[in-house]
Amino acid sequence: MKQIEGGITAVSGVRAAGVHAGIKAAEAKDVALIVTDVPATAAGVFTKNSVTAAPVIVCREHLSDGRAQAVIVNSGNANACTGEVGMANARRMAAATAEQLGIDANLVCVSSTGVIGQQLPMDKIENGIQAAAGVLSTEGGSDAAEAIMTTDTHPKSVAVEIEIGGTQVRIGGIAKGSGMIAPNMATMLSYLTTDAKINAETLQAALNRVVDDTYNLLTVDTDRSTNDTVLILATGCADNAEIVKPDGEDYEAFCDGLLFVCTELVKMLARDGEGATKLVEVVVKRARNRDDAEKAARAVAESPLVKTAVFANDANWGRIMMAIGKSGAEFDPYQVDVCLADYQLVKAGMDARYDEDKATGLFAQDPVRITIDLRAGDAEITMWTCDYSYDYIRINADYRT
Amino acid sequence: MKQIEGGITAVSGVRAAGVHAGIKAAEAKDVALIVTDVPATAAGVFTKNSVTAAPVIVCREHLSDGRAQAVIVNSGNANACTGEVGMANARRMAAATAEQLGIDANLVCVSSTGVIGQQLPMDKIENGIQAAAGVLSTEGGSDAAEAIMTTDTHPKSVAVEIEIGGTQVRIGGIAKGSGMIAPNMATMLSYLTTDAKINAETLQAALNRVVDDTYNLLTVDTDRSTNDTVLILATGCADNAEIVKPDGEDYEAFCDGLLFVCTELVKMLARDGEGATKLVEVVVKRARNRDDAEKAARAVAESPLVKTAVFANDANWGRIMMAIGKSGAEFDPYQVDVCLADYQLVKAGMDARYDEDKATGLFAQDPVRITIDLRAGDAEITMWTCDYSYDYIRINADYRT
Numbered sequence: 001m002k003q004i005e006g007g008i009t010a011v012s013g014v015r016a017a018g019v020h021a022g023i024k025a026a027e028a029k030d031v032a033l034i035v036t037d038v039p040a041t042a043a044g045v046f047t048k049n050s051v052t053a054a055p056v057i058v059c060r061e062h063l064s065d066g067r068a069q070a071v072i073v074n075s076g077n078a079n080a081c082t083g084e085v086g087m088a089n090a091r092r093m094a095a096a097t098a099e100q101l102g103i104d105a106n107l108v109c110v111s112s113t114g115v116i117g118q119q120l121p122m123d124k125i126e127n128g129i130q131a132a133a134g135v136l137s138t139e140g141g142s143d144a145a146e147a148i149m150t151t152d153t154h155p156k157s158v159a160v161e162i163e164i165g166g167t168q169v170r171i172g173g174i175a176k177g178s179g180m181i182a183p184n185m186a187t188m189l190s191y192l193t194t195d196a197k198i199n200a201e202t203l204q205a206a207l208n209r210v211v212d213d214t215y216n217l218l219t220v221d222t223d224r225s226t227n228d229t230v231l232i233l234a235t236g237c238a239d240n241a242e243i244v245k246p247d248g249e250d251y252e253a254f255c256d257g258l259l260f261v262c263t264e265l266v267k268m269l270a271r272d273g274e275g276a277t278k279l280v281e282v283v284v285k286r287a288r289n290r291d292d293a294e295k296a297a298r299a300v301a302e303s304p305l306v307k308t309a310v311f312a313n314d315a316n317w318g319r320i321m322m323a324i325g326k327s328g329a330e331f332d333p334y335q336v337d338v339c340l341a342d343y344q345l346v347k348a349g350m351d352a353r354y355d356e357d358k359a360t361g362l363f364a365q366d367p368v369r370i371t372i373d374l375r376a377g378d379a380e381i382t383m384w385t386c387d388y389s390y391d392y393i394r395i396n397a398d399y400r401t
Numbered sequence: 402m403k404q405i406e407g408g409i410t411a412v413s414g415v416r417a418a419g420v421h422a423g424i425k426a427a428e429a430k431d432v433a434l435i436v437t438d439v440p441a442t443a444a445g446v447f448t449k450n451s452v453t454a455a456p457v458i459v460c461r462e463h464l465s466d467g468r469a470q471a472v473i474v475n476s477g478n479a480n481a482c483t484g485e486v487g488m489a490n491a492r493r494m495a496a497a498t499a500e501q502l503g504i505d506a507n508l509v510c511v512s513s514t515g516v517i518g519q520q521l522p523m524d525k526i527e528n529g530i531q532a533a534a535g536v537l538s539t540e541g542g543s544d545a546a547e548a549i550m551t552t553d554t555h556p557k558s559v560a561v562e563i564e565i566g567g568t569q570v571r572i573g574g575i576a577k578g579s580g581m582i583a584p585n586m587a588t589m590l591s592y593l594t595t596d597a598k599i600n601a602e603t604l605q606a607a608l609n610r611v612v613d614d615t616y617n618l619l620t621v622d623t624d625r626s627t628n629d630t631v632l633i634l635a636t637g638c639a640d641n642a643e644i645v646k647p648d649g650e651d652y653e654a655f656c657d658g659l660l661f662v663c664t665e666l667v668k669m670l671a672r673d674g675e676g677a678t679k680l681v682e683v684v685v686k687r688a689r690n691r692d693d694a695e696k697a698a699r700a701v702a703e704s705p706l707v708k709t710a711v712f713a714n715d716a717n718w719g720r721i722m723m724a725i726g727k728s729g730a731e732f733d734p735y736q737v738d739v740c741l742a743d744y745q746l747v748k749a750g751m752d753a754r755y756d757e758d759k760a761t762g763l764f765a766q767d768p769v770r771i772t773i774d775l776r777a778g779d780a781e782i783t784m785w786t787c788d789y790s791y792d793y794i795r796i797n798a799d800y801r802t
Binding site: 052083116117308311 | 449450451452453479481482483484516517518519627705709712718719720722723725726727731732734735747750751752789790791794
């Protein structure tokens with residue numbers, strides 16, 4: 001596996017663009033368009049929030065046949081809590097994109113991120129779609145990565161070249177995370193491309209598997225958006241033998257590549273979480289089962305008291321013990337070991353007589369890795385999060401400034 | 402029902418004391434002792450955290466016969482994650498108290514709150530117990546309320562006089578909340594007294610019922626301590642006919658009084674949450690059932706994005722919709738109404754065209770009440786929380802300062 005430049009447009013058969021359409025107040029790009037030369041096999045995973053934004057509903061509908069040729073995204077307005085007008089606008093975004101590209105509207109996926117509860121400025125959106133269609137290029141991946149940002153501090157893009165059955169296959173991805181435009185919550189969007197030949201069912205299986213181990217193990221502030229979306233488009237331009245079922249060597253090689261791309265994007269998202277100063281990896285080892293491992297890791301990764309301690313370089317292991325204790329995971333407290341990097345803080349549930357200065361120094365490592373050994377089974381999981389700083393409050397308390 | 406002065410010692414047959422024993426660094430009271438003249442019927446509710454502190458284990462054991470005559474509490478050290486030495490120290494606290502009072506150790510309840518993972522300074526504790534026993538008085542409730550504090554900004558104490566079957570009965574209570582001494586998490590402790598004649602089983606039933614509607618609906622930062630404890634001691638000094646089963650008029654009158662005392666204490670705890678500038682009541686109406694009501698209310702009350710918006714006086718209803726959407730409660734988003742105080746922000750899931758300045762002004766009301774009508778059934782619940790301010794980060798990031 002080799003990491004390469006170019007993000008989503010490193011993949012053959014993919015063009016992209018990002019333009020400024022005036023939806024955001026600032027002079028920033030706010031409409032992204034991703035297009036494949038031919039209809040791609042496609043798969044998606046969407047927010048489980050029952051207050052679902054209109055574009056998510058339309059996107060899920062258009063993906064139901066496992067095919068897509070374009071993704072249109074706007075930032076600056078989430079088109080959520082917008083009723084029937086919002087649904088009509090989401091459909092209009094797909095239709096306007098389809099008209100520009102001369103394809104069927106059913107082949108267009110739609111996403112929005114930004115303010116909740118306001119109607120989309122459709123004239124600006126339509127002008128933006130036209131402008132984006134006019135500048136589509138095989139170098140446009142980075143513009144698209146920029147156009148999906150809200151208050152992310154930088155665009156997030158990854159690509160790899162892998163080998164499947166002796167032939168080169170590429171996988172690229174972009175994502176936006178935990179920035180916001182008041183009044184809004186963080187929306188996580190990610191778009192992945194590949195030139196692998198792979199059928200729609202297998203692509204969906206691979207995406208589900210990788211999302212469970214990456215995006216679903218990312219937590220910035222426990223809040224789940226109305227608009228979260230991960231999409232993958234496979235152009236089939238590579239020369240691999242088509243992957244037609246979710247097992248075997250080729251499938252595993254594809255999943256490995258996809259896992260790498262998604263893991264890198266998730267780390268970028270956590271590191272750029274609102275007000276974050278650090279990327280934090282919470283590893284839970286030897287849990288009774290995966291469910292317990294995730295419960296324990298999530299309780300630590302979402303604990304405000306743990307996250308403020310990490311911000312303060314405070315090896316506050318009592319808070320970690322508290323968090324796993326409240327998680328619902330089954331374990332014997334006096335069997336638990338906790339390490340910061342490879343340095344032991346807790347031995348058999350009690351103070352390991354560690355050196356406070358040395359522990360404080362380990363918070364300078366990137367990422368800050370907290371490993372919790374439950375000695376209750378053989379399940380292991382890694383979750384990604386960030387610390388809680390003053391800036392988290394500043395960013396989320398500042399209103400329309 | 403009439404609110405009266407005196408807290409736990411407003412109740413006949415109860416004496417209390419709070420002294421400085423040197424466990425906390427500052428010159429503050431850190432040992433509290435509550436004693437009843439005769440063995441009281443007693444009931445308790447304890448943390449569900451599986452990392453359970455030693456005093457909680459001992460206290461639960463000593464309460465198993467439904468009787469108690471004393472409660473000994475220290476602040477400054479939680480005696481949690483302290484292994485067998487910690488267990489022996491918790492037992493020694495009970496024994497030393499029993500020796501001072503000339504009663505059986507089994508009649509002594511034990512609590513600790515403060516630093517996790519360090520052994521108790523037993524010489525200071527024993528001196529403190531002796532000193533407290535020497536100054537027990539029927540005016541000592543406020544000293545006890547002070548001695549259980551960690552970084553609470555003020556002591557919390559309530560008492561009421563109610564009528565049960567034509568006779569006067571009193572109920573008093575003290576509590577400590579969401580302050581902390583690094584490295585520790587917030588521990589919630591509350592001690593209640595009454596002179597009602599009531600048997601142990603009925604007292605436990607009343608306590609369980611009231612705790613479910615008060616302490617269990619309080620959330621400051623989602624973290625649950627290793628030491629949380631609510632105890633009630635009933636001296637039986639009042640003249641009411643003994644309440645012997647959990648139904649009937651007398652039982653309901655007792656529960657009403659207990660509910661009032663606990664609700665007031667819970668509001669004080671929320672208002673004094675770490676860094677809190679506001680008490681926030683989240684009311685969910687017309688949920689499908691109680692479980693759904695609690696899920697929706699908890700998701701709003703625990704959402705960092707909602708809490709920072711409240712801090713900023715920002716009527717950010719999109720975040721409220723997001724929070725109830727992620728809660729798992731069942732409802733139709735386009736049936737939901739949301740009010741701030743009595744002012745409607747959301748009508749049928751969309752912007753109610755409210756006035757932004759008027760909404761901002763309503764954040765000055767105390768408490769800030771957010772009412773969410775789900776139109777999905779007839780269950781209703783109220784949860785209490787506070788906002789998230791810069792000071793939450795400051796308090797929890799400052800390390801041993």
